[in-house]
Amino acid sequence: xxxxxxxxxxxxxxLLGAVAFLYAARTSVHELVRSTGQAIAGPLxxxxxWLSAAADELHARNRAVxxxxxxxxxxxxxxxxxxxxxxxxxxxxxxYPSLQRKLQDEIACMEEDYKKCGEVPPASxxxxxxxxxxxxxxxxxxxxxxxxxxxxxxxxxxxxxxLAEYRRAYKSRHRILGRFLxxxxxxxxxxSRVDQKLEGLRSSAAIVDAxxxxxxxxTANSDRVAHxxxxxxxxxLVVSLLVLAVAAGGAFVxxxxxxxxxxxxxxxxxxxxxxxxxxxxxxxxxxxxxxxMGLFVMETLRITNLFPPIAQLDDRMxxxxxxxxxxxxxxxxxxxASLALMRDMLIADKQALIQSLALGAExxxxxxxxxxxxxxxxxxxxxFILPFALAFVAxxxxxxIHSARTVGGVIALALMRLLAFVLRLVGHIxxxxxxxxxxxxxxxxxxxxxxxxxxxxxxxxVSPPVAPALEAEEGRRAS
Amino acid sequence: MRIVFSHLAPLLLALVVALLAGCGDAxxxxxxxxxxxxTSGTYAQEAVKAHRIVNYLLGTLNPGDSLAVARVESRSxxxxxxxxxxxxxxxxxxxxxxxxxxxxAVDAFLKGVQGSRYTDITxxxxxxxxxxxxxxAGTKTLxxxxxxxxxxxxxxxxxxxxxxxGIRVIAVNVVKLRTDNADPRRxxxxxxxxxxxxxDAGAKEWRVINDLERLDPVxxxx
Numbered sequence: 001x002x003x004x005x006x007x008x009x010x011x012x013x014x015l016l017g018a019v020a021f022l023y024a025a026r027t028s029v030h031e032l033v034r035s036t037g038q039a040i041a042g043p044l045x046x047x048x049x050w051l052s053a054a055a056d057e058l059h060a061r062n063r064a065v066x067x068x069x070x071x072x073x074x075x076x077x078x079x080x081x082x083x084x085x086x087x088x089x090x091x092x093x094x095x096y097p098s099l100q101r102k103l104q105d106e107i108a109c110m111e112e113d114y115k116k117c118g119e120v121p122p123a124s125x126x127x128x129x130x131x132x133x134x135x136x137x138x139x140x141x142x143x144x145x146x147x148x149x150x151x152x153x154x155x156x157x158x159x160x161x162x163l164a165e166y167r168r169a170y171k172s173r174h175r176i177l178g179r180f181l182x183x184x185x186x187x188x189x190x191x192s193r194v195d196q197k198l199e200g201l202r203s204s205a206a207i208v209d210a211x212x213x214x215x216x217x218x219t220a221n222s223d224r225v226a227h228x229x230x231x232x233x234x235x236x237l238v239v240s241l242l243v244l245a246v247a248a249g250g251a252f253v254x255x256x257x258x259x260x261x262x263x264x265x266x267x268x269x270x271x272x273x274x275x276x277x278x279x280x281x282x283x284x285x286x287x288x289x290x291x292x293m294g295l296f297v298m299e300t301l302r303i304t305n306l307f308p309p310i311a312q313l314d315d316r317m318x319x320x321x322x323x324x325x326x327x328x329x330x331x332x333x334x335x336x337a338s339l340a341l342m343r344d345m346l347i348a349d350k351q352a353l354i355q356s357l358a359l360g361a362e363x364x365x366x367x368x369x370x371x372x373x374x375x376x377x378x379x380x381x382x383x384f385i386l387p388f389a390l391a392f393v394a395x396x397x398x399x400x401i402h403s404a405r406t407v408g409g410v411i412a413l414a415l416m417r418l419l420a421f422v423l424r425l426v427g428h429i430x431x432x433x434x435x436x437x438x439x440x441x442x443x444x445x446x447x448x449x450x451x452x453x454x455x456x457x458x459x460x461x462v463s464p465p466v467a468p469a470l471e472a473e474e475g476r477r478a479s
Numbered sequence: 480m481r482i483v484f485s486h487l488a489p490l491l492l493a494l495v496v497a498l499l500a501g502c503g504d505a506x507x508x509x510x511x512x513x514x515x516x517x518t519s520g521t522y523a524q525e526a527v528k529a530h531r532i533v534n535y536l537l538g539t540l541n542p543g544d545s546l547a548v549a550r551v552e553s554r555s556x557x558x559x560x561x562x563x564x565x566x567x568x569x570x571x572x573x574x575x576x577x578x579x580x581x582x583x584a585v586d587a588f589l590k591g592v593q594g595s596r597y598t599d600i601t602x603x604x605x606x607x608x609x610x611x612x613x614x615x616a617g618t619k620t621l622x623x624x625x626x627x628x629x630x631x632x633x634x635x636x637x638x639x640x641x642x643x644x645g646i647r648v649i650a651v652n653v654v655k656l657r658t659d660n661a662d663p664r665r666x667x668x669x670x671x672x673x674x675x676x677x678x679d680a681g682a683k684e685w686r687v688i689n690d691l692e693r694l695d696p697v698x699x700x701x
Contacts, residue, residue: 051565077645267569269543271508346571357534357582 018423022441023448030438037434044427051420055413062409065228067218069402070229073216078208087206088197096194103190105453106183223245233406240400247393251287256334258381259283261342287390291331294391296325306400333387340383483657511545512614512698513607516520516562516598517625518550523594528652529624531691533585539698542567542574549603551625552595554635556602561581562588566614600629601637609642619646620682620698624630626654627673644681649697651688 003009021030217225263279270278298304300322305311313321442449514536516529529548536546547564549555563584567574604621611619621643627650631637650673659666674685688694 263542264570264572267543267572268541268571269569349572349575353539353578356579357538460682 004204017019019445019448021195023445026445028439029441032404033434033437033441040430041427044423044430048420048423048427050419051416051423055115055416055420056410058413058416062406062413063221065409066226066229066233066406067221069406071215071218074211078211078215081204081208081305082209085201085208086202088204089216095275099190103187106187106190110180113180113197230241230406233403233410236399236403237407240396243396244393244400247390247396250386250389254287254390255280255283256284257343257386258336259341259381260346261339262286263340264346283294286332286336287387290336290387290394293325293329293332294387294392295397297322297329297391298394302326304394304397306394306401328389329387333384336383336387337380338383339377340379344379481525482539483685503563505511507617509543509545509614509616510540510620511611511614512540512547513610514546514548514622515553515555515603515607515624516550516622517593517600518552519595519596519598519630521594522626522654525652525654526592526624527589528691530589530688532586532622532624532651532694534582534698536698537578537582540567540578542569542571545616547607547610548588548590549687550595551598551603551623551638553597553599553632554602555599556605558606560603561610562608562633564610567606595634596636598625598630599635599637600625600627601641602635602697604643604648605641608646609672611646621646621648623650624652625647625650625690626656627669637674641676641680643677645683647684647686648677648682648687649684649686649694651691651694653687653689 214225259277259280262278262283265284267277268277268279272278272281295304295306296310299307299310300318302311302339308320310318514529516534517523518526525531533546533548534652541548543566545566547561552560559668563581565577565581567577600623604623608620611621629637650670653670655666656665659669670687677685686697688697
């Protein structure tokens with residue numbers, strides 16, 4: 001206390017002293033606060049700008065990779081469709097000339113038969129006119145009547161003969177027409193086959209057209225395609241993860257099947273880390289080797305394309321690799337089946353031992369019924385099948401890797417942009433906080449500032465030319 | 480992506496190196512158990528109960544573990560007092576066969592157990608410590624199935640410091656003697672004296688378990 005016994009006066013003295021000090025230090029404090037704000041805001045803004053630029057670059061690169069990947073996929077699909085079309089053409093339309101010849105032969109045959117069927121109108125008999133002349137004779141001559149009666153008889157006989165002949169001719173024509181039927185059917189069949197093949201070709205052509213349209217959009221760098229591909233990548237990632245989770249469940253079952261019997265091979269006493277036994281690691285390695293073999297099988301079958309060197313191999317080498325990896329997979333599956341059997345035996349042995357230890361007497365073995373063998377057989381079958389099932393992991397794995405690239409890029413991009421925004425925001429806050437602090441500072445020393453302003457105004461009235469310069473200086477400080 | 484990855488690569492590398500470094504586990508995980516069965520005087524009739532402990536151990540010990548059963552008699556610091564000993568094979572099937580043979584050997588001994596005149600527990604402990612240290616196991620347990628009443632003849636010298644470093648000692652079925660019933664301080668004093676002696680000898684742990692059901696969690700802890 002400056003004035004003992006008078007705290008009010010002491011406080012006022014302190015306040016005056018402090019305000020005087022703050023007023024004296026005003027310029028330096030303003031500079032300090034302003035430069036601190038700038039020191040914080042400047043680097044943050046720079047980092048934010050760098051992050052934004054990096055995000056833009058990343059976006060461009062992501063887009064290029066996404067479109068490139070999609071282009072490769074579409075190219076592969078178009079190539080496959082062309083191969084299919086080529087196969088169709090080779091397989092189906094290769095026999096088209098013979099088909100055409102057959103059709104022509106059948107048509108020629110039908111034409112010939114048709115011609116044979118043609119009805120030839122019977123020629124009018126020559127004696128009709130003679131009969132007419134005799135009939136015009138106007139006499140009751142018996143001779144004429146007799147002749148006419150003979151003619152009538154002859155005509156009747158001739159009529160019957162002609163009718164029979166006519167019917168025979170029609171019968172033969174009908175027979176020929178009857179022979180047409182299988183030809184018609186054959187022609188119909190042949191034509192429907194041709195139609196079917198052409199339909200397949202047409203649908204393949206439609207697929208190629210659709211893919212070509214997509215390819216066109218990709219090469220045109222369309223935003224719509226980029227967005228669709230990104231969404232598709234997210235879907236693929238989710239689906240792949242689900243399938244891989246199922247596969248992981250299968251691998252876990254597989255692991256449980258072989259972990260215990262593996263201790264017969266590598267020993268049960270060694271522990272690598274924590275509670276992880278060597279036998280468990282060995283079981284895990286076997287499962288991973290099986291998965292790798294499955295991966296190679298899928299790769300050599302050209303179902304997946306994870307290893308470019310395998311895809312570049314010639315067909316003979318690829319087939320060899322397929323045989324090798326396939327054989328190894330089968331051998332490993334057989335080993336697993338036998339390990340599954342051994343697991344069952346080991347568990348049974350352990351149970352028998354524990355029973356004998358618990359009861360301390362010779363145990364009567366219960367006779368094995370066929371029902372008791374079902375789990376053993378089931379384990380063996382599982383042990384054999386699971387490696388092959390795991391081989392198919394290659395497909396979702398490839399899908400996961402490809403889609404993770406896109407999804408990871410999108411997430412990284414979003415994070416970078418978010419970080420850039422946050423940094424810019426923090427920079428702005430720092431800058432504006434420094435301004436607020438300066439204003440608050442001036443508020444504390446408002447009384448001396450007012451006095452200063454009044455003093456300056458008085459001086460300005462005395463010497464006007466100096467005032468603008470001072471005001472300009474004041475304005476500069478305020479800004 | 481490459482930009483981000485290039486920044487993360489050193490971090491990932493460091494993580495992988497750290498994980499690989501953590502993979503090696505230098506500890507010995509094998510468990511060696513030495514069971515001392517008191518066959519002296521009236522305690523000889525209690526010895527049959529030891530059969531339960533041995534069977535429990537046979538059921539829980541893993542391939543690579545070691546087990547020995549020895550008797551305490553007038554002078555117990557001798558290999559001849561070891562009834563059966565085995566280090567189980569690494570293969571579970573072989574280990575099971577060894578356990579059956581071990582069980583048969585212990586059963587045969589317990590059926591024909593004869594009481595000795597004196598009780599040399601210290602000698603048995605020394606023999607057990609020697610066996611356990613030789614086994615090189617990571618966890619060493621010595622189970623003493625006795626009333627912990629040591630009685631030595633005049634020529635047997637056991638009043639010297641012993642070394643039980645790193646070994647946990649579990650006294651099981653420490654029955655009360657007639658004199659203990661008259662003055663329980665004798666019983667507690669006896670156990671206290673043993674605790675003091677074993678702690679001085681560097682034993683890792685000293686426990687008294689009279690209810691055999693409580694032995695499981697103690698043995699399960701390594």
